[in-house]
Amino acid sequence: MSAVARLATLPWPGRIGLAIVAFWLAMAAFGGFLAPHDVGAIVSQDVFGAFSARHPLGTDYLGRDMLSRILHGSRFTIGLALAAALAASTCGTAIALVAATAGGWVDEAVSRVMDAFISIPSKMLALVMVAAFGSSPALLILTAALSYTPGAFRIARALAVNVRTLDFVQAARARGEGLPYIAAVEILPNMVNPMLADFGLRFVFVVLLLSGMSFLGLGVQPPDADLGSLVRENISGLFEGAPAVIVPAAAIATLTVGVNMLIDSVSGRARAVEA
Amino acid sequence: MPEPARGLPGALGRFRGSLPALVVQRVAVGLVTLVVVSAIIFAITSLLPGDAAQAILGQAATPEAVAALRAQYGLDQPGPLRYLHWLAGLATGDLGRSYTAGVPVADLIAGRLPKSLMLAATTAAVSVPIALTIGIVSAMMRGGPVDRALNLITLCMVAVPEFLVATIAVLVFAVKLGWLSALSNAMDIATPTQFVRAYAMPVFTLCFVIIAQMARMTRAAVIDQLSASYVEMALLKGARPARVALRHALPNAIGPIANAVALSVSYLLGGVVIVEAIFSYPGVATLMVDAVTNRDMPIVQGCAMIFCAGYLLLVLAADLIAIAANPRLRHR
């Protein structure tokens, strides 16, 4: 059953999720053009301004227009998180397939290295990477991917090992198929759905890692800022309930929740269909 | 962030022979992993620009001062050589000496590890029961409004940046209400009240981060079991859903759940930089971050070792629990 066909028959949480995700993807794609002001322009004298006609989402700690900053910022959060989460899930799955099909010492070695990476706190890794190579979107993606690949690997490997023992894989071996074919054609398609569900959480983690990095003063280059950094840089407006803090936080929440609602129901649906 | 787990932990698949044998084998493998970690850490930290000497002198870093300091710390030796020295020291249980503080790394860590463990333990003690309850309840009511609501709530919890949660918590409970202390540097804690005052908010914040993870994993694991035919059998014996979930499904889900918990808890050791910073809590994570900024590699390595060991122990513990809980593995 194709993904498209699935979307057609989504239950309501899935539809809501789909709507939210679609909305944010649109923001990521066109937000920059819709922004009324330049992302770095100081347009108001009062900082942490409230919702107003001139600044629908208020102003930030320097008196910049929050609407514009969020429109620009969502691009980074979504772009980076998507790219990193995708990279992590794909790499994790690929490595897991190699390990699981090859088995033996390859499996052992790979698993050890992955364990090692899991046990290195991701924020620490980010700190080192940025300090070493400076902060660019590419590097942020690389870092996030590096931190979350091992997690994806763990799951993918568990799945692959289970699938490996199934009869149709035995049949393929008896047919004389090579390992690459077995991994790619026989095993992989049966891992997609759980990995999809896992991707959702991984996406959340990357978004969080990004905001965590903003706390450590890393992240995208000013004047741009990802949603997490927006929360962070305006945090001192929190006690006066400035929109500058609340809106980006809400944005992150809706984004992550939306992605998961969608993915949960898509992969759940897929499972139901195959069952 | 902690990582999800599915099915029995990988090692159990390979599990042969007696428990002690397993433990020994895993510890051996663990040591290997530790070395791998140290190598990785060394590799990536050697990419860092500048070194301890420059970091210590900061603005005052004149070439000759730096050179002198490097000589003093042995930073003038080639990197691999330093690594080997460090490894040799590690073999004899010596984690080396901090450049900046000049004291043995072991002492620095010993001063903070108990605090980190305390925070982790307290958080685990609070979050695990909550997470399991949420997971089991939503598994029992899967697809229903309660399930969806819980799912949404836990997601929202994990979606909010932890520094925001922490700051809001402080704002409300410490500043506005004055119930709790805005700091938890966990010094001079004598009475339970003080303990609660100090730990309530860091724990609260961390719960936000890890509950969702564990709850979702628990839900998945229990649902897995609820489709098993022995569950149907139990229903056909007249067992009520609660009994089915708790007495029948849950015991079978312990393996994966324990694994998910282990992964989440391992996050509580190294991943809590932000919470430690905001509550100025003197834990190991902060120690490592500072060490990175000070290029104090012995400390960085030492902390990495601690985190890795902690992670491995937790996963091992999870496997042992899974084995202990599973008669098929217990009686062989």
Place this chain on the structure above:
Amino acid sequence: MDDTPMPPLRLDDLDRRRIDAALRGGTSRRDALRLLAAMGLGATAGASLLALPSDARAQAPRKGGRVRAAGISMSAADTLDPAKGSHSTDYTRHYLFYSGLTQLDGTLTPQPALAEEIRHEKAQVWTFTLRKGARFHDGSPLTPADVVYSLTRHRNPATASKVKTVAEQFAEVKASGPNQVQVRLATPNADLPVILAASHFLIVKDGAADFATANGTGPFTCKEFKPGVRTLAARFEGYWKPGRPYLDEVELIGIPDEPARVNALLAGDVQIAIAINARSTSRVKSSPGFAILETKSGLYTDLILRQDQAPGKNPDFVLAMKHLIDREQVKSAIFRGFAVAANDQPLPPTHRYFNASLPQRAFNLDKAKFHLQKSGFAGQKFPIVASAAAEGSIDMAVLLQQSAAKIGLTLQVNRVPGDGYWSNHWMKHPLGFGNVNPRPSADLLFTQFFKSDAPWNVSGWKNDQFDQLLLAARAEADEAKRKALYGDMQVIVHEKCGVGIPVFMSYVDGFTAKLKGLTSIPAGGFMGYMFAEHVWLDA
């Protein structure tokens, strides 16, 4: 800063005795006067010496009580070694436990401290007579040996002293009597008493090498010191200032996160917090029972344009950049008014050598555009490096980027991590930022940051005229002439140097109203990091 009330220490008749001693003492009257001059005490200053500060009259200090103070940083690198002090929390810690030969007051004027009497010949050979009865925490009396050791150790690379370069000028330090120490400088320097007031030159015990705990002659004894956790100080009954300190105990911690620091203050977990963000001041002020102390100072974050490479090589580009700085916006947007506009030269208006006749450079896009065109860099793109390590630099860079865009110059902000900034980025990029703590002595400031051969000649400029003026001023003991010389130097820097100084920032401390006796010492926050011995808690 005449408006700031004098700190209560002025009450001590001990101080009056000191002055008399200096006036009468063994030295010729001329030397003594010169000393006073060197210490910036004209007749007027001398008079204000006896004026009683209003709040001090209002209520008498009360002994006892415990104060927890929140600094910015805490890490395993925290140290009890004055020579290694690298940030405000270190300085504060050091002033808790150690005393120096001299001590700065509200006008950054050095007052004799462990040195009871200070004499000098041509500002080159200095003789310090040590205070009798000053004792270390371990009970041992202060001896010349301790001072000699404390001053000479900085030159030993193994000490990793932050002021090694400054200490280079101590040609010879020797005990010249039972309780006298003589310092011979390589070149004359009338500001030595000011230099010696810095926390790095605080006096430690002869031979002290292990700083696991502190043994000084300071107001407090070290009860507990856990790097990266906290410092616990208890009153030292044997402190050489009778009746000081007032507080029984001081706990010093670090809270790196500013909102957390403010929250800790407002939640009553700390009684005083340093470096309150300007944006948080309204919040602190609006909370009943809390107050803020603004200390106007010479602290600045400077735009650095390397003049030994393009584009900074081109004087017009430099001028263009200086005109691009919207000082008012920096002041209002970034520092919410807790700063004073600067004029691309390092002396703050409050400084006694400040050149008031130098016209203020204004934000002027036309001039900027004109100079940019002239420089031939119009329409080009340059990266500009900023970092949290240089306070406010990131926001300044963004503002600069905005105004630069208006004249067809593209600045690409490159934020780099705070850690390793000083060794890996500072002074290493064509366009970047630096940050300079107030130096009480103009000479120190110019010598360290603007002399052609200075280690921190950040813009890498070469100006012989400036260098000559500097040497002249250092040797010149006549106040008026000196002021003139420094005035000229300020003009040269303002015109030619590749350093743009937008504003001088204020230090902002937040504290509970119960805390009394807190006044400004513009060397830094926390009363120049020395608050602990001055303040008391109201009942």
Place this chain on the structure above:
Amino acid sequence: MDPLVRVEGLRITARKPTGEAAVLVDDVGFEIPKGEVLALIGESGSGKTTVALSLLGYARPGCRIESGRIVVDGIDVLSLDDEGRYGLRGRKVAYIAQSAAAAFNPMKPLMDQVIEAALIHGTATRAAAEAKAVALFADLALPDPGGIGRRYPHQVSGGQLQRLMAAMALITDPGLVVLDEPTTALDVTTQIEVLRAFRAVVRDRGATAVYVSHDLAVVAQMADRIVVLNGGRARESGTVDQVINHPRDEYTRRLVAAAAPQPRGEPRGAVETPLLEVRALVAGYGRLDRDGLPAARVLEDIDLTIARGAAVGVIGESGCGKTTLARVIAGLVPAARGDVRFDGQPLPTDLRHRSREQFRRIQIVFQNADTVLNPAHSIERILARPLAFYRGLRGEAARARIAQLLDLVKLPASVASRRPSELSGGQKQRVNLARALAADPDLILCDEVTSALDTVVGAAILDLLADLRRELGVSYLFISHDISTVRAVCDEVVVLYAGRKVDAGDRAAMGHPPFHPYADLLIASVPALRIGWLDALPRRLAASLPPVGEALDEGLCPFLPRCAVRRAGRCDTTPAPKQVLPGGREILCHVSLDELARIQSGGAA
């Protein structure tokens, strides 16, 4: 008098994930007088289990009891609320599931699970319930009734689990017991024991029961009345005699016919050149020891020859090593000793050393059609792969060939676009077969190809195999636990026991004594479609034997502990000799063939 159970106009529907509803059971009704056993007969998908479950007021997730009326012991089941149903289940109506192995919670001791219902419904204290359970264990002829309750499911055999489940059902003395295919998952030899035990307890307690099965022969032994279900409708109902001896409904007739499979194809002597030769084969799993022997040896010293175009059947109970034999030949399990020759050439038993041609010529068809087809691929893709892989067939040519193959296995061309999950068990097995045929193999290894299928469907597959053999001249190694199916398709039969070849001969020879004692047990255990067959079983099969004390040392006859004709002093001291008859008949036994023949044709031991 008024029946204990009355079902009227029962209609049960299921909602497919894709949305639309499907009718599982339509207008089914029947009555069960107290103390009678009613059998629900039908193949999978006939709705028999759904009906059975509805008697407990239970419908599987996604299913709904739409209309109808179910009265059990005066209780209108469908009008009950949740509490009412909890009270009914396990108290008034008890359930015995098909696969005991799955129906027992692996994490809990057996006793806890057996008495759980009693505790839930408070019919007895724990102590009383345990005492009662122990009594039931004894009645069900379970070993060590006192202690078995402390064990865990994985520690007892399948047959024992099945009986434990009976105890579990009877612990509350329910008015009605529902037995859902209770012996289907068991070996024939075990099945007898279980059937006996069930019958005993059901009879003694005069319990009313519903017996769900696809196996007429079994039902004939257990039930009083039969309802034949097909496609969710009741096709015929009546007394056992009526249904099996005078079936009225056409479908019922097919069912009866399939129950006793007839030999297919002419037996052919093994004169032609041997296609596959297995000599002195030893194989197993686990680490290899010093002399290269695996830790767990599954096959001992096996000789086997398959002539070109011949079909050789291998039978034995689960765990006898028959599947391993197939896997060794397929190259999935390496041989430790002995050699395999294919078409005269030595055949590497390690996959990596086989040529693609060798792979092509030997195809294996796995037992479980549900798991052997990749659920992620369409049927076309599944069949296209071997074509491309072995013969480089692609595009139009491949599509044409796939159409042929589907036609060959009598499947509509339309299934090509479907996925395995959309096919029935029988259809999947045909695809499974088609995939093997796609390689144009010389030898097909059929591993229990019919055992997962219903009798009728299984019979169809057997016909298919026979046809293919006739048309394509392929050889089969036909592995099964069911002697009747093997007899139906094979020229020769090999009987494995505990990894040893204990009996072998051609179809004819295997038709009458003498047999190896195990083969005898195996053959005699196959239920016959004859009322009273179970009671008429020869005593030698019923006899419970004193256990053999010490563990057998290698080489001795492995069947010794279960052997009714064992000779003390010989069987337990010296390895059994291979006795050979003319016509290539081989029997591994001490007892002389004449004596075996005498005993097995009804004489006393």
